[in-house]
Amino acid sequence: MNDALYIAATGMQTQQKSVDTIANNLANVNTPGFKRGKVSFEDLVYRGLRAAQPGAAGAAMWQGSGVGIATMAKVFAPGEIRKTDQPLDLAIDGAGFVEVTMADGTSAYSRGGSLTVDRDGLLATAEGYVLKPGIHVGADATELTIQADGRVLARAPGQSEASEVGRIDLVRFSDTDGLAALGGNLYRPTEKSGDAVYGKAGEDGMGRLVQGAAEASNVRLIDEMVGLMAAQRAYESNVKVIQAADEMLAMSNNLRK
Amino acid sequence: MDPTIIAAAAMQQDATRLQGIAQNLSNALTPGYKKQIVATGAFAAQFQAASAGPAQAGATLSLPAQLLLDPSAGTLRSTGQSTDIAIDGDGYFELASPTGPLYTRRGSLRLDATGRLVGPQDMPVMGTSGEIVLGGDPFTIAQNGDVIQGGATVARLRVVRFRQAELLEPAGGSSYAQGRAVVDDVTTPARLRIGYEENSNVDTAREMVSLTETMRHFEAMQKIVQGYDEVLEKSIRKLGEF
Numbered sequence: 001m002n003d004a005l006y007i008a009a010t011g012m013q014t015q016q017k018s019v020d021t022i023a024n025n026l027a028n029v030n031t032p033g034f035k036r037g038k039v040s041f042e043d044l045v046y047r048g049l050r051a052a053q054p055g056a057a058g059a060a061m062w063q064g065s066g067v068g069i070a071t072m073a074k075v076f077a078p079g080e081i082r083k084t085d086q087p088l089d090l091a092i093d094g095a096g097f098v099e100v101t102m103a104d105g106t107s108a109y110s111r112g113g114s115l116t117v118d119r120d121g122l123l124a125t126a127e128g129y130v131l132k133p134g135i136h137v138g139a140d141a142t143e144l145t146i147q148a149d150g151r152v153l154a155r156a157p158g159q160s161e162a163s164e165v166g167r168i169d170l171v172r173f174s175d176t177d178g179l180a181a182l183g184g185n186l187y188r189p190t191e192k193s194g195d196a197v198y199g200k201a202g203e204d205g206m207g208r209l210v211q212g213a214a215e216a217s218n219v220r221l222i223d224e225m226v227g228l229m230a231a232q233r234a235y236e237s238n239v240k241v242i243q244a245a246d247e248m249l250a251m252s253n254n255l256r257k
Numbered sequence: 258m259d260p261t262i263i264a265a266a267a268m269q270q271d272a273t274r275l276q277g278i279a280q281n282l283s284n285a286l287t288p289g290y291k292k293q294i295v296a297t298g299a300f301a302a303q304f305q306a307a308s309a310g311p312a313q314a315g316a317t318l319s320l321p322a323q324l325l326l327d328p329s330a331g332t333l334r335s336t337g338q339s340t341d342i343a344i345d346g347d348g349y350f351e352l353a354s355p356t357g358p359l360y361t362r363r364g365s366l367r368l369d370a371t372g373r374l375v376g377p378q379d380m381p382v383m384g385t386s387g388e389i390v391l392g393g394d395p396f397t398i399a400q401n402g403d404v405i406q407g408g409a410t411v412a413r414l415r416v417v418r419f420r421q422a423e424l425l426e427p428a429g430g431s432s433y434a435q436g437r438a439v440v441d442d443v444t445t446p447a448r449l450r451i452g453y454e455e456n457s458n459v460d461t462a463r464e465m466v467s468l469t470e471t472m473r474h475f476e477a478m479q480k481i482v483q484g485y486d487e488v489l490e491k492s493i494r495k496l497g498e499f
Contacts, residue, residue: 004272004279011283018286040365041287042377043280045429061324062426064280067287070377070430077337095395174368174393192379194370197393205395234285237461241279244472248275251479252268256486 004245010066011238018231033185034217035074042070079218094207096170100129108186135166148208150201170206171196264481271475289363289431290457328422331458343453348416352380359432378430384412401446416447
């Protein structure tokens with residue numbers, strides 16, 4: 001009987017986590033490049049009380065232990081690509097990521113966004129993380145063009161026309177959903193996602209680069225609201241079970257008046 | 258037999274039933290979850306079996322409960338992700354777990370770091386000829402279970418159908434061990450729905466009704482114990498007056 005209490009408590013905890021994730025998704029409904037989080041549930045291990053025996057009456061007896069969180073992952077479904085006409089806005093139309101160097105020298109992966117040219121004339125993300133391999137554009141270059149296949153062209157002062165200064169390569173992962181989010185539209189590979197696979201933009205399902213566009217958040221408002229209602233009602237039914245289990249305990253205690 | 262023993266056994270059974278309801282309600286939103294049903298035998302048969310033996314002091318009556326699964330399909334929900342595969346109709350995907358095959362209706366598939374196609378709890382999904390290794394390249398799954406990579410069919414998902422699927426035993430993570438269920442058919446290709454996930458088949462309204470029912474039954478049993486206790490108390494008092 002106590003087990004019913006604990007089982008229902010696991011239900012409340014997981015629904016709480018689900019609401020937390022929905023809250024984060026809704027808060028980021030307008031964040032460019034944001035990928036929605038998804039909590040998926042699984043029933044927890046079962047405790048075998050009696051093993052199956054041959055014969056009609058020999059059914060196995062087990063007892064569940066509630067619900068738990070199977071995975072909390074990002075869903076990398078593409079967001080809508082919106083034109084911004086800012087020459088330094090870069091979107092990836094496909095599954096690829098751009099590699100950047102973090103402050104500690106390690107690599108992280110980004111879905112694009114607003115780029116900048118940093119102090120040293122290198123292409124960097126808006127947060128200042130330099131693209132890897134570094135692309136030297138020059139601080140006062142003009143006519144910056146990023147082509148769909150990743151080639152970057154710029155015209156340095158004194159040049160008559162733009163010339164190729166580097167190329168943005170893309171990477172992908174065998175399981176994109178296994179990436180760990182670092183915030184700020186940056187992701188880091190994990191054991192689950194596997195290592196980065198390098199390739200050229202436009203090849204091997206990497207996707208192509210779109211200059212002057214930004215990827216919108218892939219949060220779908222209606223889905224989130226429906227999820228919120230479902231989570232709330234599921235939470236409620238677990239509360240009812242806890243109340244019932246509590247009542248049952250009270251009744252057993254009152255057997256002796 | 259002492260009525261308190263009968264009432265106690267019934268209350269014990271109500272507690273088991275409440276656990277089942279708690280388990281079902283807590284998994285009302287777990288994809289691929291199959292609700293469990295606490296089935297009990299007829300009281301008369303249990304009572305006769307218990308009374309047939311020699312009378313013993315402190316005899317207890319236990320009403321054995323049996324747990325069954327309700328293998329009926331849940332509704333399908335569109336997820337829009339091409340790696341979410343639901344089975345339309347009968348059947349289970351087979352997973353290779355370290356302790357033997359497990360079966361699941363939850364088809365959120367993905368590639369693991371070694372390029373194998375895996376299902377819930379990162380267990381490899383079985384094809385008609387063993388594990389499906391795809392490497393890192395993109396793939397699609399057709400409605401008949403064919404795994405297509407680079408335009409060629411490289412594997413086919415194995416779908417197992419059971420006779421008496423209610424005898425499967427839950428193993429957690431929306432997967433089930435074979436238990437006493439008998440494999441019926443493994444060759445007929447499945448009808449799959451791509452981009453769908455199967456909802457839990459728990460009907461919350463029905464669970465709430467059984468919750469109320471169980472509580473009232475428990476309450477009634479409690480009254481029986483209390484009433485019988487009162488009878489005993491009165492008899493002892495009356496007899497003491499002589």
